[in-house]
Amino acid sequence: MAVYRYPSPLGSEITSEGAYLNRRSLIAGALASIPLLHGVEASAETLKSKPGPFSTDETPTSFMDVTNYNNFYEFGSGKSDPASNSGDFRPEPWTLEVGGLVAKPKTFDLDELRGFDLEDRLYRMRCVEAWSMVIPWIGFPLSALLDQVEPLGSAKYVAFETVVRPEEMGGQRGLFQPLPWPYVEGLRLDEARHPLAILAVGLYGQTLPNQNGAPVRLVVPWKYGFKGIKSIVKMTLVEEQPVSSWERLQPSEYGFYANVNPAVDHPRWSQATEIRIGEGGFLSPGRRETLPFNGYAEQVASIYDGMDLAANY
Amino acid sequence: MIASRVWRSASVWLVYVVGFVPAAWYFYLGATGQIPGNAVKVFEHLLGVWALRFLLVTLAVTPIRDLFGINLIRYRRALGLLAFWYVVMHFSTYMILDQALNFQVIVNDIAKRPFITIGMASFALLIPLAITSNSWSIRKLGSRWNSLHKLSYVIILGGALHYLMAVRVITPEPAIYMAIAAVLVGYRLFFRSRVLAWRKQRRAVAMAR
Numbered sequence: 001m002a003v004y005r006y007p008s009p010l011g012s013e014i015t016s017e018g019a020y021l022n023r024r025s026l027i028a029g030a031l032a033s034i035p036l037l038h039g040v041e042a043s044a045e046t047l048k049s050k051p052g053p054f055s056t057d058e059t060p061t062s063f064m065d066v067t068n069y070n071n072f073y074e075f076g077s078g079k080s081d082p083a084s085n086s087g088d089f090r091p092e093p094w095t096l097e098v099g100g101l102v103a104k105p106k107t108f109d110l111d112e113l114r115g116f117d118l119e120d121r122l123y124r125m126r127c128v129e130a131w132s133m134v135i136p137w138i139g140f141p142l143s144a145l146l147d148q149v150e151p152l153g154s155a156k157y158v159a160f161e162t163v164v165r166p167e168e169m170g171g172q173r174g175l176f177q178p179l180p181w182p183y184v185e186g187l188r189l190d191e192a193r194h195p196l197a198i199l200a201v202g203l204y205g206q207t208l209p210n211q212n213g214a215p216v217r218l219v220v221p222w223k224y225g226f227k228g229i230k231s232i233v234k235m236t237l238v239e240e241q242p243v244s245s246w247e248r249l250q251p252s253e254y255g256f257y258a259n260v261n262p263a264v265d266h267p268r269w270s271q272a273t274e275i276r277i278g279e280g281g282f283l284s285p286g287r288r289e290t291l292p293f294n295g296y297a298e299q300v301a302s303i304y305d306g307m308d309l310a311a312n313y
Numbered sequence: 314m315i316a317s318r319v320w321r322s323a324s325v326w327l328v329y330v331v332g333f334v335p336a337a338w339y340f341y342l343g344a345t346g347q348i349p350g351n352a353v354k355v356f357e358h359l360l361g362v363w364a365l366r367f368l369l370v371t372l373a374v375t376p377i378r379d380l381f382g383i384n385l386i387r388y389r390r391a392l393g394l395l396a397f398w399y400v401v402m403h404f405s406t407y408m409i410l411d412q413a414l415n416f417q418v419i420v421n422d423i424a425k426r427p428f429i430t431i432g433m434a435s436f437a438l439l440i441p442l443a444i445t446s447n448s449w450s451i452r453k454l455g456s457r458w459n460s461l462h463k464l465s466y467v468i469i470l471g472g473a474l475h476y477l478m479a480v481r482v483i484t485p486e487p488a489i490y491m492a493i494a495a496v497l498v499g500y501r502l503f504f505r506s507r508v509l510a511w512r513k514q515r516r517a518v519a520m521a522r
Contacts, residue, residue, distance in 0.1 A: 064349055065349050065350055068349035068350065069349045069350020069351065073482070077480075077481075077482055077484050079350055079351075079355070080349070080350075129351075129481075131350070131351045131354070175485075176483070176484060176485050176488075178482035178483070178484060179482065249482070267426070268426050268428060268429075268478075268479070269422070269426070270418060270421070270422070272418075273418075275351055275353070275354070275411075277350055277351060281344075282343040282344045282346070282348075282352050282353065282356075282410070283344070283410065284410075284413070285351075285352075285353050285410065285411070287412075287413055
């Protein structure tokens with residue numbers, strides 16, 4: 001009787017562990033080299049990073065979608081505007097001024113920001129408009145930067161500010177100004193110090209494209225995307241809760257916390273489900289249930305213990 | 314004579330064919346993965362915007378004739394029906410592709426969210442107009458047809474308001490559509506009778522000479 005023998009592969013055919021672990025960056029590299037994508041700086045540099053904690057095992061959203069479907073009103077209010085209109089933006093040189101209630105105020109330049117221990121963080125990103133992506137960020141914990149400036153005991157919040165450059169950002173000039181500039185955001189200090197909160201300086205293995213908030217932006221994956229303020233020039237440690245841009249514009253629709261919460265609808269649409277960009281096809285897009293805190297409840301829910309999340313949306 | 318009649322009827326069909334090009338083109342882009350991001354949402358919004366454009370052009374036919382003497386009346390039915398079919402496609406895209414026929418969500422949206430309620434009401438009002446757009450109905454209804462089809466002014470205001478209320482920030486496009494809708498309604502309500510009286514008087518004076 002014939003006995004079936006399992007084929008045993010040659011040693012040379014087995015994928016090395018290094019290559020296996022590196023598969024995402026190989027995919028990223030391949031995607032990043034697609035020449036069709038517009039608005040992506042030719043000057044994008046490769047960043048060195050090591051694997052970080054909290055990464056999801058979900059499939060990353062394509063580089064094409066991540067860099068061509070954005071909300072960045074400084075470049076226009078359409079989803080394709082940031083990719084189309086951010087070519088004139090100059091993210092280098094750059095400085096990020098950190099001050100307010102701190103013992104050691106400091107202005108960081110780009111080399112210093114990219115000099116932090118950079119980590120890969122594959123995070124879900126849930127937009128307040130009920131769509132989501134999975135994005136391979138490169139960044140460092142915001143807490144690492146805060147440690148350097150030593151917040152005082154009186155500091156309770158961090159206020160963030162985006163650059164104002166009407167000459168480079170078309171959405172900041174002209175008759176119709178959708179938002180008051182600068183775009184401002186804020187976090188409670190314990191939120192800002194949470195290990196999930198990072199300042200991103202890159203995605204898909206390279207420096208941030210302009211439309212994604214070059215050269216440095218906030219990523220707080222348990223909150224709606226608009227909390228992730230882009231192209232940050234200023235951070236101020238303050239005692240009073242700052243008012244963020246969307247909250248000022250329409251307080252009934254956008255709160256200070258903006259934690260992802262399927263139980264609290266946006267007044268004009270449900271937040272119970274979301275479309276995962278790139279999943280399914282055009283005729284059957286991938287709609288899925290939205291998770292509390294965007295699936296990061298295990299890490300962050302405890303910092304909101306006792307808080308009414310429906311009132312503090 | 315015959316040639317010009319053939320051209321007239323062919324040109325109406327041309328309006329239909331050209332009118333459906335945007336929908337077909339965006340469907341093609343979406344189906345072949347050439348609309349980045351939330352392609353269904355982008356498609357849905359484009360269909361809605363084109364519905365408004367056709368509705369505005371339909372309602373502009375009468376003032377253009379009154380004020381400039383250019384008669385496009387033979388294209389009006391085609392333009393109005395194009396608007397109707399774009400609304401149908403806009404709503405179907407929302408219902409089938411975007412919400413995957415989850416009727417609980419759809420009914421909830423229509424009942425609870427004012428901009429969707431207004432959009433849906435405008436769509437509902439458009440249905441009898443589309444049904445009575447044929448020549449038989451026009452003959453049969455007589456002057457009542459004219460009264461019924463004045464609903465289009467309510468519909469355009471509802472449609473423009475639906476767009477204005479749907480966006481996160483006011484941008485030029487929805488504001489411009491609302492402004493044009495308001496001008497068309499204002500002309501119909503306050504100025505048209507005066508313009509027609511003035512023209513009639515001028516004709517009478519010309520005749521008397």
